[in-house]
Amino acid sequence: xxIAITAQGRDLNAPVDPRxxxxxxxxxxxxxxxxxxxxxxxxxxxxxxxxGIQAGKTVVDLGVKxxxxxHVGPKAFAxxxxxxxxxYTGAAGDVGGAVxxxxxxxxxxxxxxxxxxxxx
Numbered sequence: 808x809x810i811a812i813t814a815q816g817r818d819l820n821a822p823v824d825p826r827x828x829x830x831x832x833x834x835x836x837x838x839x840x841x842x843x844x845x846x847x848x849x850x851x852x853x854x855x856x857x858x859g860i861q862a863g864k865t866v867v868d869l870g871v872k873x874x875x876x877x878h879v880g881p882k883a884f885a886x887x888x889x890x891x892x893x894x895y896t897g898a899a900g901d902v903g904g905a906v907x908x909x910x911x912x913x914x915x916x917x918x919x920x921x922x923x924x925x926x927x
Contacts, residue, residue: 808873831852883920
């Protein structure tokens, strides 16, 4: 399964970014093959508004089945779930650790946004 993790850096040792819409990038991991790629989120990071929606569209277009992040707002959550992406919030530590938590089943899917819009 391909999953995306919000990250402050470009590899598995990078800290998980607690923000979804304004995360620096998304680390995409195939949990079956271990393949890793990185997708830049600069267009949303620097957006004056609508960062969550734009980042949500980016993640949906990646074709991932799950997103791991710290927090997600209501518009981003709606965009992701409409695109068939399960959202896992509350992740902390590094990206590699978040992947292992996901694979072990210790992260639970969110059923709603965890912050109000425009969280910085």
